Amino acid sequence: MTNPVSIIMVEDDEGHARLIERNIRRSGVNNEILPFTDGTSAVDYLFGKDGTGSARKGQALLVLLDLNLPDMTGIDILRRIKENAFLKSTPVVVLTTTDDSHEIKRCYELGCNVYITKPVNYESFANAIRQLGLFFSVIKVPEAVS
Amino acid sequence: MLVAVSIASVLLVNKARDDSGWVTHTVEAESQLNALLLEIRRAESAARGFLLTRGSEFLGDHEAAVAKILPYADKVAHLTGDNPAQADNARKLRDAIATRLEQFKRELNLARQNDFAAATALVSEAAAGGTSATIRDLGAAMRSEEERLLATRSLAADRSQVLASSVTIAGSGMVIALAGMSIFLLRRSSRARDEAEARLRDTNLNLEAIVAERTADLREANDEIQRFAYIVSHDLRSPLVNIMGFTSELDELRADIFRRIARLGRVAALAPSMPEDATDNAEPELEGPDKRLSEDFSEALGFIKSSIARMDRLITAILNLTREGRREFSPERINMRELIENIGTTVAHQAAEAEARIRIATLPDIVSDRLALEQIFSNLIDNALKYLKPGVPGEIEIRGRTRLGFAVIDVIDNGRGIEARDHQRIFDLFRRAGIQDKPGQGIGLAHVRALVRRLGGTMSVASEPDRGSTFTVTLPINWNASVRNTGND
CATH class of the missing domain: 1.20.120 (Four Helix Bundle (Hemerythrin (Met), subunit A))
Structure with missing residues (x-):
């Protein structure tokens, strides 16, 4: 990635977070990764203290989002990002264990850019994350502007 | 007097x-x-x-x-x-x-x-x-x-x-x-009868409401179980990803560690005669106790991995079952003979392998969900083919009749049969019966019974060891609006 894109990783399971981070690093992505283990702290960071999202103006972000969070569902965060004037163009990658077709459909309808199911099989998992890292290294991410 | x-x-x-x-x-x-x-x-x-x-x-x-x-x-x-x-x-x-x-x-x-x-x-x-x-x-x-x-x-x-x-x-x-006195008694008993009749009328009126209420309760309880199973199986998967992931990481680490041990051991043993960079590309060989240690390590990791894989399959099975339970049915008129013939075609290869013949007698047409019926009968026919007696040509018959608005369909085989004590057990999830010489998870019949129940029917088995089994599926001929048709909330 040419511009300094920050990867916001919302993942309540620290083990998963560690595995994801390792595999992204293995694919050669060296961008800053900001981990959040619950929905509230992630929302606070994304939308700032005033909740408008203006705090992130001018930053290029990429959100890695888990749907099953202890305090809220990832779908709520996804909806708020896509409805926010500053953040709506931010790419959101949903990375979750749910492979329910209704859930997947709903995420895409809400504007999610990529939906990936975490495979239990570690090789597939590592492979998927590495490919995602490769994907991160080629996509262009816009800055958050209104 | x-x-x-x-x-x-x-x-x-x-x-x-x-x-x-x-x-x-x-x-x-x-x-x-x-x-x-x-x-x-x-x-x-x-x-x-x-x-x-x-x-x-x-x-x-x-x-x-x-x-x-x-x-x-x-x-x-x-x-x-x-x-x-x-x-x-x-x-x-x-x-x-x-x-x-x-x-x-x-x-x-x-x-x-x-x-x-x-x-x-x-x-x-x-x-x-x-x-x-x-x-x-x-x-x-x-x-x-x-x-x-x-x-x-x-x-x-x-x-x-x-x-x-x-x-x-x-x-x-x-x-x-x-x-x-008789007039008085007659009056009294007729009054009592009138009251009883009135009460009966009230009860009858209430009965519908009570039945509807109970049905709603049951449905709610069932939905609750479905949701529970879904959430549990789903949440069980998350830690499993970690266990699997870090076990794989450990495996990688093990390879690194033992490679290093091997290299150090070789360096210590052969330092004078070999240049250090010669071992870099070749896989170093472990010897003696180091080799055993590495093998033990591999074995332990192997058991962990296979158990995780098994657990993953079970969780996936539960997830699929609950998902099946949430699927919406789309009733249509189904030519049962055609449906069973199609299943027969798809299992023709297995049937030929088992030297089995599938006979289809007259079957009543019913209004139901096609996919569900396909799953039910392909499971039953699959089982019939799977559990034939070795060395005896298989005879599988599917026949049907109607009774009081229900279609009763029998799947009869001459296979190895099931012990009476296992007749209930085979319908339980993850439970199997008899000699465990065939692959399987113990899901098929649990799934079949859940489907039959959701379609508003019942199923039962009659079987004797070595004499074969008859699985009987009873389904309503006409689609009943009260059949649970809403899986999604």
């Missing part, structure tokens, strides 16, 4: 009739007696008249009277025969009459010979001798006796009449009381 009253009444009425009969009898006896005495008087007075006037008309009168006396006397004797005292009197009376009649004859004979003086003397002799008086006294005695009898008999008759009537009145009273 009433019978006793009736019998008493009848008896008393009979007695009253007898009593009045006796009264009549007495009265008749008395009147006959009177008539007898009267005739005797007449005969006497006619005789006297004849003796006084010598008029032949008196003689005729006397003859007529005398002619009646004996029949009357007979009658009196007959009528008073029932009473010994009276009978005695009657006999005496008769004797006196006979004497008197004899005197009359003699009087008249003397009179005819114009010896009136002798005749008159005879009359006075009769009077003096007391024949007439004797007759009079006996007559009076008999009359008074009859009068006494009359009085007692009238009294008895009156008494029995009063008794009969009072018994009859009492009986009538009792009948009326009983009638009143």
